[in-house]
Amino acid sequence: MSELSPEFEKPLLKIEKKIKGLEVNPIKNEKEITALREKLSKTRRKIFTNLSPFQRVQLARHPLRPLFSDYLAGMFTNFIELHGDRLFADDAAIIGGLAEFNGIRCAVIGQEKGKTTAEKLKRNFGMPQPEGYRKALRIMKLAEKFSLPLFTFIDTPGAYPGIGAEERGQARAIAVNLEEMMQLQIPVIAVVIGEGGSGGALALGVSNHMMMLANSVYSVISPEGCASILFRDASKAEEAAKVLKLTAQDLLKLGVIDEIVSEPMGGAHLNPPKQFEILSKSLAAALEAINKKRNYSEHRYKKFRQMGEFKT
Amino acid sequence: MFFFIKKSEDGLWLKCSACNEITYKKQLVANSYVCAKCGNYFRIGGKEYLNLLCDDGSFIEYFSDIKPTDPLNFYDVKKYSKKLKEAQKKTGTTDAFTCGLCTIDGVNACIGALNFAFMGGSMGSVVGEKITMLVEKAIKEKLPVVIVSASGGARMQEGILSLMQMAKTAGVLAKLAREKLPFISVLTNPTTGGVSASFAFLGDIIMSEPRALIGFAGPRVIEQTIRQKLPDGFQKAEFLLEKGQIDMIVERAELKSKVAEVFNILKGGKS
Ligand SMILES: [Zn+2]
Numbered sequence: 001m002s003e004l005s006p007e008f009e010k011p012l013l014k015i016e017k018k019i020k021g022l023e024v025n026p027i028k029n030e031k032e033i034t035a036l037r038e039k040l041s042k043t044r045r046k047i048f049t050n051l052s053p054f055q056r057v058q059l060a061r062h063p064l065r066p067l068f069s070d071y072l073a074g075m076f077t078n079f080i081e082l083h084g085d086r087l088f089a090d091d092a093a094i095i096g097g098l099a100e101f102n103g104i105r106c107a108v109i110g111q112e113k114g115k116t117t118a119e120k121l122k123r124n125f126g127m128p129q130p131e132g133y134r135k136a137l138r139i140m141k142l143a144e145k146f147s148l149p150l151f152t153f154i155d156t157p158g159a160y161p162g163i164g165a166e167e168r169g170q171a172r173a174i175a176v177n178l179e180e181m182m183q184l185q186i187p188v189i190a191v192v193i194g195e196g197g198s199g200g201a202l203a204l205g206v207s208n209h210m211m212m213l214a215n216s217v218y219s220v221i222s223p224e225g226c227a228s229i230l231f232r233d234a235s236k237a238e239e240a241a242k243v244l245k246l247t248a249q250d251l252l253k254l255g256v257i258d259e260i261v262s263e264p265m266g267g268a269h270l271n272p273p274k275q276f277e278i279l280s281k282s283l284a285a286a287l288e289a290i291n292k293k294r295n296y297s298e299h300r301y302k303k304f305r306q307m308g309e310f311k312t
Numbered sequence: 313m314f315f316f317i318k319k320s321e322d323g324l325w326l327k328c329s330a331c332n333e334i335t336y337k338k339q340l341v342a343n344s345y346v347c348a349k350c351g352n353y354f355r356i357g358g359k360e361y362l363n364l365l366c367d368d369g370s371f372i373e374y375f376s377d378i379k380p381t382d383p384l385n386f387y388d389v390k391k392y393s394k395k396l397k398e399a400q401k402k403t404g405t406t407d408a409f410t411c412g413l414c415t416i417d418g419v420n421a422c423i424g425a426l427n428f429a430f431m432g433g434s435m436g437s438v439v440g441e442k443i444t445m446l447v448e449k450a451i452k453e454k455l456p457v458v459i460v461s462a463s464g465g466a467r468m469q470e471g472i473l474s475l476m477q478m479a480k481t482a483g484v485l486a487k488l489a490r491e492k493l494p495f496i497s498v499l500t501n502p503t504t505g506g507v508s509a510s511f512a513f514l515g516d517i518i519m520s521e522p523r524a525l526i527g528f529a530g531p532r533v534i535e536q537t538i539r540q541k542l543p544d545g546f547q548k549a550e551f552l553l554e555k556g557q558i559d560m561i562v563e564r565a566e567l568k569s570k571v572a573e574v575f576n577i578l579k580g581g582k583s
Contacts (some may be wrong), residue, residue, distance in 0.1 A: 310380060
């Protein structure tokens with residue numbers, strides 16, 4: 001647990017602290033420790049079975065939540081990182097390359113927020129610039145050329161809103177990724193592991209099988225942005241999170257994602273190895289199912305073609 | 313700068329908010345809604361753009377039966393359903409995109425235009441669906457496509473469903489490209505967010521009206537992020553032309569002939 005943990009985790013932190021104190025003398029305090037452990041797991045269950053949408057937003061951004069680099073290390077082998085868009089720069093907000101997954105050769109791309117302050121700055125908090133999307137596209141096309149399935153990991157507050165990003169065509173970079181991803185003649189599997197921030201997330205998300213971790217979110221705008229623009233009140237982020245319908249559970253109902261990947265009780269950060277194992281199983285099953293499709297790009301397009309609600 | 317049309321009492325006279333010149337409406341229309349005195353571009357709606365681009369009487373509207381719903385039961389300071397009704401009343405259209413078939417200087421084409429007056433020209437399910445259907449129609453009839461954009465981006469009130477319209481419209485344009493049919497994207501003031509980051513920047517040819525604001529992020533969001541003032545002219549059409557992001561800037565009065573000229577050279581369709 002961390003100092004920066006969200007408010008709703010604080011009761012758990014308190015019990016954990018107590019247990020730690022008693023553990024100085026585990027034999028003498030055995031009974032009390034056992035009781036507290038039970039209380040801890042009970043409290044945790046109670047909190048985590050009644051999460052509000054905004055609490056899920058907080059979990060999606062949790063300071064201890066595993067990042068793409070963790071999944072990369074925990075689920076893939078023989079990773080070869082590829083750098084640069086061949087046009088301008090190498091954007092560290094996106095990591096991509098070649099790897100093996102369960103012995104299957106593949107390409108893997110994802111947004112990386114960074115852990116330490118220095119790394120966060122280097123990776124621009126996971127907010128890609130056009131060169132990041134163009135690097136991603138280059139790796140996608142490489143995967144297609146060599147018939148490798150593609151896995152994408154989404155975890156971004158959004159595409160970076162900056163002067164350079166605009167000058168170098170952020171809008172065009174995202175638009176091209178959408179158009180090109182739609183046409184890839186390889187299986188594409190995407191998973192939101194944390195924050196799916198709008199167009200900046202979608203630019204890696206045009207997939208045959210779209211999944212979300214149970215405590216991740218995916219939205220057209222952040223709850224904070226929605227609160228200040230639509231509610232005209234920055235303090236309304238909690239309510240905005242509710243009305244935006246941005247949880248994995250909401251998106252499954254809306255037909256936008258295909259699968260919710262469960263998280264260990266208490267969230268992915270409580271047991272990352274367990275999370276990698278759960279997600280690995282889902283990725284493997286999804287890949288096996290998509291491999292049976294005859295036309296990957298048409299399958300992908302048909303999924304998106306029917307999205308949206310209107311009346312005639 | 314751009315200003316809304318200020319209507320006089322009888323609606324026959326319009327005042328330019330830039331120079332205060334009062335112009336007879338018919339005269340303004342004849343001048344493509346550009347102030348004859350100061351050159352200010354009046355902000356106009358989708359239907360006005362269709363009038364500017366289509367040959368007289370050639371426009372046949374399609375897909376007007378596609379109407380919005382409120383899939384998320386969304387509310388902010390107001391209910392989305394109420395905002396929709398107000399926008400419908402204000403504009404006389406069911407949503408922000410009007411489209412159909414027409415001729416442009418005699419060239420048959422599929423055409424559509426966003427209407428900024430309808431909830432900022434935002435793209436929700438209806439706009440995304442109508443664009444997709446329009447492009448599908450173009451593929452079926454082997455026609456070129458021109459779309460005029462004026463939009464703040466995705467319609468937040470439809471949440472993730474509006475975001476998915478970006479992928480949907482990009483996907484159908486990929487199909488149009490495979491059929492080798494041209495798509496001209498006309499950007500007007502403003503074109504930002506989920507609209508610029510999808511179909512609007514996927515034109516074979518991208519044109520913009522002079523001085524239009526074009527970008528991914530809005531200037532206010534950028535200023536808040538980088539905590540500094542943006543340089544003059546940043547994100548204006550002239551800036552985008554200089555940065556290599558658009559093909560050309562076209563005066564409003566020249567849009568129609570320029571679109572027809574391009575279509576006449578590209579022709580299109582699989583030979
Ligand atoms: Zn004037």
